Amino acid sequence: MDLVALADFNLVARHGGFGKASRASGRPKATLSRRVTELEAALQLRLFERGARNLKLTEEGRVLHERTAALLTELDETAATIAAGGDKPRGRLRISAPLLFSQTAMGRISAGFALKYPDVRLEVTTEDRAVDMIEEGYDLVIRVNPDPDESLVGRAFLHDRLVVVASPDLPRPVADLLVPGVVRGAGDRQTWSVVTSEGPATIGIEPILALSSLIMVRDAVRTGVGAARMPISLVSHDLADGTLLHWGDVEGSEIALWALYPSRRLLSARVSAFLDFLKQAFPNGTPDELAAYIGR
Secondary structure, three states, X not given: OOHHHHHHHXXXXXXXXXHHHXXXXXXXXXXXXXXXXXXXXXXXXXXXXXXXXXXXXXXXXXXHHHHHHHHHHHHHHHHHHHHHOOOOOOEEEEXXXXXHHHHHHHHHHHHHHHHXXXXXXXXXXEOOOOOOHHHHOOOEEEEEOOOOOXXXXXXXXXXXXXXXXXXXXXXXXXXXXXXXXEEEOOOXXXXXXXXXXXXXXXXXXXXXXXXXXXXXXXXXXXXXXXXXXXXXXXXXXXXXHOOOEEEEEEXXXXXXXXXXXXXXXXXXXXXXXXXXXXXXXXXXXXXXXXHOOOOX
16 A cells, blocks of 8 residues: 555545645645545545535545554654654644543643653643544543443543532431432432441432532532532542531442553553653542642
């Protein structure tokens, strides 16, 4: 396979058209078109559906793009590393991270990493959805309790758990009486199972606030408006100061944050460096270590 033609194909696929790829790379549009045509002829496959105005990958083209784009990038970076005379981390590092971790810790972690590795261009996108790493071009994703995926490998670097907390001004639950609650997401009546110092218990909750962010939930529960289920790292300072009280640990609420990367991709120096940096930031992976990043 002609690697130059393959690189041109991926350039056009990434930019969504010959004109855009030409403007981005400075290469003639006619050359790009010829290279892609030659690649299609060599593979005996149609890689693009060419409309009057639009250019769209065929299914075969999409698969080829997904499986070769990252490999070509690694080849370029390997050549650059060898030319530079070492394995110093360099190049672009794209990371997808969940919202709460990004809001509480990722800014400081990213800044520290950038200072330590100035030749790496770090890009962090915040989102809770399960991204397609290959198709969307991510080098690393951070996920909460991810489902098993044979295409991904990695390590759990941080652990947390949920607790029920409330302001000292809010009366503790009595018998079958419902407690006002601040919840994330749906606001239907619900029952929380907790473990207290006296054993298992249930708390009936009548949601009075339904908020989309755990930061908002924490800020609301501090006012005394209701009880809430929160990661203990997010309310650790409040519990220590006595501004919130601990009503119990939520049963089965263990949380693990994983750093994942594609199993079929060689571990690049920049990804390896970031994994090591996370290990240094959270050497024991405890909620207290994450709480240290969170302001009061």
